[in-house]
Amino acid sequence: MAYLALYRVWRPGRFDEVVGQEQTVTALRNAVKTGQLSHAYLFSGPRGTGKTSIAKILAKAVNCENVVEGEPCNQCSTCRDINNSNFMDVIEIDAASNRGIDEIRDLRARVRILPAQGKKKVYIIDEVHMLTTEAFNALLKTLEEPPDSVIFILATTEAQKIPATILSRCQNYNFRRLTLAEISQRLQQVADSNDIDLEEAARDLIARRANGGMRDALSLLDQVHSYKGHKITGQDVMSVLGLVDENFMARLINAVLTHEIAEVVGLLNQALVEGKEALQIVREASLYIRDLMFYRLLGEDVLMSYVSETGKKYLKQQKDLVSPSDLMKALKVLMGAGEKLKFSEGQKFLLEMSFMEITALFAPHEEAKKAPPERKAAAAPEPKERKDALEGTWNKILAGVKEVKIPTHALLCQGKLLGARGDSLYIGFKKGYKFHKERLEENPNREIVEGVVKEIFGKNLDIQFIFLDDNQYNDIIVKRAIEYFGEDIVEIKD
Ligand SMILES: Nc1ncnc2c1ncn2[C@@H]1O[C@H](COP(=O)(O)OP(=O)(O)O)[C@@H](O)[C@H]1O
Numbered sequence: 471m472a473y474l475a476l477y478r479v480w481r482p483g484r485f486d487e488v489v490g491q492e493q494t495v496t497a498l499r500n501a502v503k504t505g506q507l508s509h510a511y512l513f514s515g516p517r518g519t520g521k522t523s524i525a526k527i528l529a530k531a532v533n534c535e536n537v538v539e540g541e542p543c544n545q546c547s548t549c550r551d552i553n554n555s556n557f558m559d560v561i562e563i564d565a566a567s568n569r570g571i572d573e574i575r576d577l578r579a580r581v582r583i584l585p586a587q588g589k590k591k592v593y594i595i596d597e598v599h600m601l602t603t604e605a606f607n608a609l610l611k612t613l614e615e616p617p618d619s620v621i622f623i624l625a626t627t628e629a630q631k632i633p634a635t636i637l638s639r640c641q642n643y644n645f646r647r648l649t650l651a652e653i654s655q656r657l658q659q660v661a662d663s664n665d666i667d668l669e670e671a672a673r674d675l676i677a678r679r680a681n682g683g684m685r686d687a688l689s690l691l692d693q694v695h696s697y698k699g700h701k702i703t704g705q706d707v708m709s710v711l712g713l714v715d716e717n718f719m720a721r722l723i724n725a726v727l728t729h730e731i732a733e734v735v736g737l738l739n740q741a742l743v744e745g746k747e748a749l750q751i752v753r754e755a756s757l758y759i760r761d762l763m764f765y766r767l768l769g770e771d772v773l774m775s776y777v778s779e780t781g782k783k784y785l786k787q788q789k790d791l792v793s794p795s796d797l798m799k800a801l802k803v804l805m806g807a808g809e810k811l812k813f814s815e816g817q818k819f820l821l822e823m824s825f826m827e828i829t830a831l832f833a834p835h836e837e838a839k840k841a842p843p844e845r846k847a848a849a850a851p852e853p854k855e856r857k858d859a860l861e862g863t864w865n866k867i868l869a870g871v872k873e874v875k876i877p878t879h880a881l882l883c884q885g886k887l888l889g890a891r892g893d894s895l896y897i898g899f900k901k902g903y904k905f906h907k908e909r910l911e912e913n914p915n916r917e918i919v920e921g922v923v924k925e926i927f928g929k930n931l932d933i934q935f936i937f938l939d940d941n942q943y944n945d946i947i948v949k950r951a952i953e954y955f956g957e958d959i960v961e962i963k964d
């Protein structure tokens with residue numbers, strides 16, 4: 471048997487099989503019942519929320535031979551042909567394709583031709599925002615004097631790109647994202663009827679990840695199902711989708727909000743070790759903070775739909791710890807980090823830096839206000855003193871390495887000690903010294919440096935070799951490094 475993607479099998483075939491979009495469904499079904507149809511409709515909204523599905527239901531309903539209560543029968547040959555995209559009078563045009571543009575071009579002539587098989591000709595024009603100006607004009611002319619026997623259904627994910635001249639000639643329906651509950655329920659239904667044992671945690675994770683789109687939810691289920699078979703746990707979903715689990719994120723953000731830097735760094739490292747991607751962590755953290763902000767600003771009702779029960783419990787505890795403006799700032803930092811992570815080396819470093827930065831944002835305000843400037847000055851050495859401390863330590867490391875292996879020393883000489891924090895020691899290289907940096911990252915060089923560093927500091931430090939000056943982003947990193955390392959350099963003096 472040919473394999474059919476779940477989302478295709480589960481395309482709603484009648485108005486009453488559509489999940490959500492109640493107003494749209496009710497209005498259209500009534501229009502069919504009373505025969506008060508418009509010549510043109512515009513369906514706009516996020517992908518996978520039912521635009522194409524409802525367009526086809528409407529196309530069937532206006533052509534079906536046995537409509538009951540505004541619903542198509544799905545049995546008659548007309549309905550069946552439309553379901554199989556085999557009906558001459560229902561014309562689907564993908565505006566994003568070349569063929570689509572051609573089809574619009576001679577639309578004006580073609581719409582005059584009476585329906586061949588059915589009662590109404592229905593043009594479904596998908597991704598209509600992709601039309602060229604020329605094609606829009608052709609479409610507009612047709613919409614200005616539509617023949618009685620034609621209905622246009624335009625669909626788009628980007629309503630703001632549709633010219634006002636077109637908008638004003640259509641009846642507009644906004645499709646909303648589906649709620650977490652709606653998606654979960656459908657997932658359960660699909661799982662049940664396919665003999666898939668879908669753990670609740672798994673279902674929640676998929677639903678949440680789908681971000682309001684039913685197609686994505688079903689595709690994700692398909693994906694996990696094809697890897698993991700008929701029993702699906704939350705862990706399975708996380709491993710297949712590379713998701714960071716909710717508890718982890720809640721703990722991480724807790725540590726950020728309560729300013730527990732060691733915990734933040736520890737959790738990040740743990741996640742990386744477990745194979746999570748830095749970019750993914752940043753994205754999930756942004757989502758989480760966004761939720762927290764909405765909760766803080768708009769109250770629980772807004773959350774109801776998107777956040778799971780466990781998630782809500784955490785958010786409830788956390789929301790009083792923060793101000794919306796700090797959350798906003800944190801979001802900006804994370805979004806910036808997300809952009810940079812796409813292109814950078816030194817992912818771990820960048821990840822840690824961004825979380826340090828947002829942790830600093832949430833430093834307890836009292837402490838920030840009351841802490842006398844002297845305290846800071848006492849802890850962080852003056853720049854010159856700091857520089858000397860760094861240089862002294864660096865010379866010790868170099869000397870130690872030279873004793874063990876001269877070639878390693880030669881490589882290391884081109885680097886520069888930036889500082890240490892937590893369990894990491896950072897050594898920077900200018901862009902031209904890529905070769906040196908890469909050799910040092912390999913064993914035995916890395917082991918030799920680690921050994922010497924351990925002797926000097928009396929503990930194991932994870933050595934991070936990073937680029938210094940290849941572009942602006944590294945500048946930023948180094949600046950931040952210097953800001954953040956201030957206090958720790960005292961610690962590494964001996
Ligand atoms: N509102 C909905 N109710 C039930 N299933 C939906 C809904 N929206 C989308 N789907 C599922 O997603 C698939 C794609 O939906 P589609 O109508 O093509 O979305 P759109 O055109 O908005 O991108 C459908 O086949 C169906 O499985």
Ligand SMILES: [Mg+2]
Nearest residue numbers: 521522596625
């Ligand atoms: Mg579509």
Ligand SMILES: [Zn+2]
Nearest residue numbers: 534543546549
């Ligand atoms: Zn029918």
